[in-house]
Amino acid sequence: MPRRMKQQADVAVTDGRRLRGDKSRAAILARAVNVASTEGLGGLTMGTLASDVGISKGNISILFGDKETLQLATLDAATEIFVTKVVTPALRLASPLERLRYLTDGWFDYVDSRTFPGGCLLYGTANEFRARPGRIRDRANHHRTAWIRLLTATVRDGQEAGQIRDDVDPDQLVFELTAFQSAANTAALLGDQPAFVRARRTSRECIAAAAGRPPARRKNPE
């Protein structure tokens, strides 16, 4: 075989392998995010994933290295799905207040529609690894902080645009919104749907109150 053709053939083989590798990687992660959402990232095992997806355990090792790298990739994959489903469409909206509403309601839709059977993997992992220093805790904290910063920046944009009252403390509002999400993620999966519905409604009321529009936030709606 002439050298040039041999090189082209090599490239084709490598591309083929990479393509198959990418496909396998995607298939493994698609399964891993589902398993981790119910069992936790700690519940992932390469052996079980391999048999679920129908590839060899050795190939999972080649693709991901060690278990921790697989766990990090799983958390990143879940975050990417959340970004695609909720964050990206929200960022297309010109109005900061509409963006804030979309991000907040979008999170509840994302959990309610069981994008993953165990709800939001980020809140799950932040809790699961809260007291275990290491790369997974750092990554969970990184994504958690990014979410908080995105919401806070959106509130500030809303204030600059005159859509959110100046006397609203963005950190306080976002603390409350994320606390309701934290509670809702557990409640929804524990079968406490009323608490999930209440969390969503309270979030909407908090945003409406911050925007200075009805419905005003009330402890006991009339």
Place this chain on the structure above:
Amino acid sequence: MPRRMKQQADVAVTDGRRLRGDKSRAAILARAVNVASTEGLGGLTMGTLASDVGISKGNISILFGDKETLQLATLDAATEIFVTKVVTPALRLASPLERLRYLTDGWFDYVDSRTFPGGCLLYGTANEFRARPGRIRDRANHHRTAWIRLLTATVRDGQEAGQIRDDVDPDQLVFELTAFQSAANTAALLGDQPAFVRARRTSRECIAAAAGRPPARRKNPE
């Protein structure tokens, strides 16, 4: 040996064994609640506990049966410690409003003082097993519901005593208080102390607002 003396000796042997059994059980659970608070109930292993406490793995099996029974006993033991440290002293207070304040502030003290290195095991377990039907999820839900009911009943008592405004919805107030705890339990251990402090302050402000006294709840304290 006369029959009666033999019986007494048997009782003494049995009592001695039971005493040693109780002591071993307590030692294992004291270690287990600490391990589970950071690693999760899923992170408990009879082998590691046995070597930590210095007894044989066989003896742990005799005392607890299977792993799930050990996990349930660990969750119950942590709950009992919380009841002893926070609930029992609160229930001694005659004023419902003082009881509500004690229960709420007591929860933050309990986490802040690292009674367990990983914070509140109940919030941790409710999240860990939220999507895994079974005895542990049921037990976590049982304790979670008991905590919510205790707080709700205390708010109602406060309303009957004229200490909490009649227009306060007890379910809404307790939803908010427990949401702040859920967020604080993760934040504290992730090193986000400002969020933990904010959760405590917001809880106090919610209760003060429900009692109709200053400091009124503000988004942006002056």
